[in-house]
Amino acid sequence: MASISLRSLTKRWGGFVAVDDQSLEIHDREFLVLLGPSGCGKTTTMRMIAGLEEPTAGEVWIGGRLVNDELPKDRDVAMVFQNYGLYPHMTVRGNIAYPLKVRGVRSTAEIDERVRAAAAKVQLEELLDRRPRALSGGQRQRVALARAIVRTPQVFLMDEPLSNLDAKLRVSMRAELKHLSHELRITTVYVTHDQIEAMTLADRVAVMNHGRIQQLGTPEEIYDDPKTLFVAGFIGSPAMNLVEGELDHGRFLAAGTVIAEVGGGTRSGVVLGARPEDLAISEPGTGSFDAEVYASELTGESVLVTVEISGRRIAAKADRQTRRAIGETVGIRVDPARTYLFDTASGDRLAR
């Protein structure tokens, strides 16, 4: 168990900057999620921690030890790969036992015991003699997990471990991962582009874009208090409504819309953000503005009403009893306290 410290870490391939002067402190026993769109540098960051990629500049510290010049095998980490990275020519047992064997565990009885224990944690006991190709995707993922937990490494690294599974399996494996990490309490770095995984698993989330961490915080902070336009737009499903406009003495003005008391003084080049669940559907004339219903979708737990105003679409989450016809005019009520203001040019959050 160990903390991880990344100091001014940079990775460049020719002119392409994958990770840009990134520093990050990961606490001992923390579950940290690197979240971002593809190509944001999150996997590269993880691979530099593992030692599979050499940093162009900067330092990687694991457990108070500078590991830049250490091979992956000497870093005492365990990794779960997106494509599982199983050894196709070995049985499940052989796969799980491999880290023990190469690390000098000689006693067959001990290896057997520990393989069994690891397999039991992920419900694999029945499949120990199969080859990976005879397993389903979910089972292969479990083998990869068991291989990671068969020893007690200082750090777990997980590179999109659930992204190759189907949606239903992903949800149940997510819960298992959560349970497992709670049980093991080992420092974990988890890479994903799936914000639900990030929100549900993480102690802290680092949202990355263009090789840099945009915001680092607990899932609540990331969701309730996005620091930049990118984070606001990336986190949340359905995504936050973002409308460009200007501020006039604390009133937000955009084509066809005036929203009072959002704060922020007077200035132009402003983006107002409001999450769909913070918008309410009301009768025409009673909300912040009126708009025509573009679509109304029952998702089961709620109804997502999309309205169109001045060519812009805005989504509002309404309760499941709501029924609105396409083309109908409705009022949209905005709670000014639950809105966010961003600078259009820099993307930074504006103070109220």
Add this chain to the structure above:
Amino acid sequence: MTDVPAPEGAGATSASGRRGGLRDRHLKYLLVLPAVGVVVATAIWPLVDSLVLSFRFWKLSKSHVPGPFVGLENYLWALTEEPAFWNAVWVTGIYTVLTVGLTTLLALGVALLLAPGGRLRLTVRTLLILPFAMSPALVGVSFRFMFNPEFGLFDAFFGILLPPLADIGWLSDPVLAFAVCVMADVWGWVPFMTLVLIGGLAAVPSDSVEAAQVDGASSWRVFRDITLPQLFPVVMVVVILKSIFSLKTFDQIYMLTNGGPGTATQTLAHYAYFNGFKYYDMGFAASVAWLMVIPMIALTFAYTRFVFRDRPA
């Protein structure tokens, strides 16, 4: 026969369709015929003819028509009365074991260096493939020149480095001549086999290699435990293919040493050629050639088993 009249069109089309099908069937055989003819004339007929010949007595120097059938006498003669035949078997065997072993090992080493993520770059890869572009006969001639004691490149080279080696007659010493033959063959074959193995290495999933690195395996253990087992089928293909080619080596030996000195480098193919076209003992040469076929068939069988076997998905 039936109450419901068949639609006229349907019957007509199906009948003409059948006729068309018949014509198509004949046409496709007709179209294949020239190719079959070429194969029969150049491969199958000589093959059958040589098999028939191997059971006959035929000294071309005495008669231009094949002599009487003598049963297995040619074969028995080779197996029991001819030390030169067994010498050729021995030479071919050692030659095959050495060239296959060295080619496979060297090609594996070079492939690991040239594989994606290996240390050598594409340009080197291109350069290294050049030897394979040379015909074996040309390789033989080139090596004969290079080892020439008067003006050979090797001789000059060794003369500068180690003067005592300058006067060695590389191709006149039985062991050295054999070594030079092996060397020339390995030189010619390593590049191609390297390419084959690079292809095999590219098919080894990189994440299994990376997983092993993270799991704690040293480079050697990654190679031994992860890469090599997954590469094994390709290595087997290389070994079997190279064995077939080594067993039938002729042109390079013919140009390089012509089987000499004495019979020190006389392979079976060379021995068969020698008996046929120097001693004009056609029946005997054919029987030697057919004796060579036996291990080749076994290897070809093994090869097809390896290449075309059903791999579970």
